[in-house]
Amino acid sequence: MWRIACAALEEDWRRLPDEERAWIHSRLARIAALQERMHALFEAADGATHCRLCRGACCDRGKYHVTLANLLALLAQGQPLPPFDAAAPCPMLDGAACRLKVTQRPFNCVSFVCGPVEDALGAAGAAEFYGSERQLRAVYEDFVRRYAGGGLNGFLLAAARLEGRSALERIDLAPRGAAC
Numbered sequence: 001m002w003r004i005a006c007a008a009l010e011e012d013w014r015r016l017p018d019e020e021r022a023w024i025h026s027r028l029a030r031i032a033a034l035q036e037r038m039h040a041l042f043e044a045a046d047g048a049t050h051c052r053l054c055r056g057a058c059c060d061r062g063k064y065h066v067t068l069a070n071l072l073a074l075l076a077q078g079q080p081l082p083p084f085d086a087a088a089p090c091p092m093l094d095g096a097a098c099r100l101k102v103t104q105r106p107f108n109c110v111s112f113v114c115g116p117v118e119d120a121l122g123a124a125g126a127a128e129f130y131g132s133e134r135q136l137r138a139v140y141e142d143f144v145r146r147y148a149g150g151g152l153n154g155f156l157l158a159a160a161r162l163e164g165r166s167a168l169e170r171i172d173l174a175p176r177g178a179a180c
Contacts, residue, residue, distance in 0.1 A: 002084035005159035005167070006071070009149075012168045013075045020168075021076075027142055028073050032103035034136040035110045039102040041129045042113065045120035058112055064154035065106035066092060068167050069143045071155055073104045084156065107140050107152060146172045 016024075051058075071081055082099060084091045092100050102110065111133045118126055143150035149158040149167025158167060 001159060002156055005155065006081040009068075009071060009155075009167050010075065010081065012166050013072070016168065023146075024072055025076060027139055028069065028076055030139045031069060031073070031136065034132050034139065035103050035105065038110050038129055038132050038136070041121060041125055041132075042110075042117060045113075045117050045125060047113070047117045047120075050114065050116045050120070053116075054114070058114065064156050065090075065108045066100075066155050067106055067140065067143070067152060068147060068149045068155050068158065069140055070100070070104055070106050074100075106154070107136065111136060146170060 066082075074081055082092060090098075092098055092105075098105060098109070100106075113121070113129065121129055137152075140152055144152060147167060148162055148165055148169040148171050149155065151158045151161075155167070162169075
């Protein structure tokens with residue numbers, strides 16, 4: 001299902017009008033900036049050390065987190081969509097590391113911090129992190145409101161729900177002939 005849904009998304013992306021691509025690019029730029037800021041806070045809290053200590057247990061639970069927005073970020077940068085390895089703890093792990101750049105990672109992966117990292121952020125850092133998280137969620141929700149496949153529950157689950165409909169089908173437009 002992943003390969004079929006990704007192939008359909010790639011075709012939809014190729015046919016997308018320029019004004020729709022511009023809308024997507026503007027949201028992806030905002031997502032990237034917020035995710036970079038949140039990652040900088042994570043790094044300042046020595047997050048990588050905390051992850052090594054627990055061996056990245058949260059990444060073991062990331063199987064379905066990749067969203068439409070994350071895949072569009074790859075397509076917008078001319079990158080191929082990743083394969084889906086259902087046998088892996090997270091299909092985006094390549095050995096011990098994520099194969100997605102911080103700016104391309106799923107919302108859940110950049111917005112979650114464990115207790116030790118949250119403690120290391122301190123009150124001011126945690127407030128900034130969670131303020132950025134609220135802003136980031138709002139941008140991801142722009143995709144949820146606009147596209148049939150835009151859910152935060154992950155692209156694979158959305159593709160199953162769509163039953164062959166385009167993930168980029170606009171759902172925010174009134175049907176033709178409907179009274180406004």
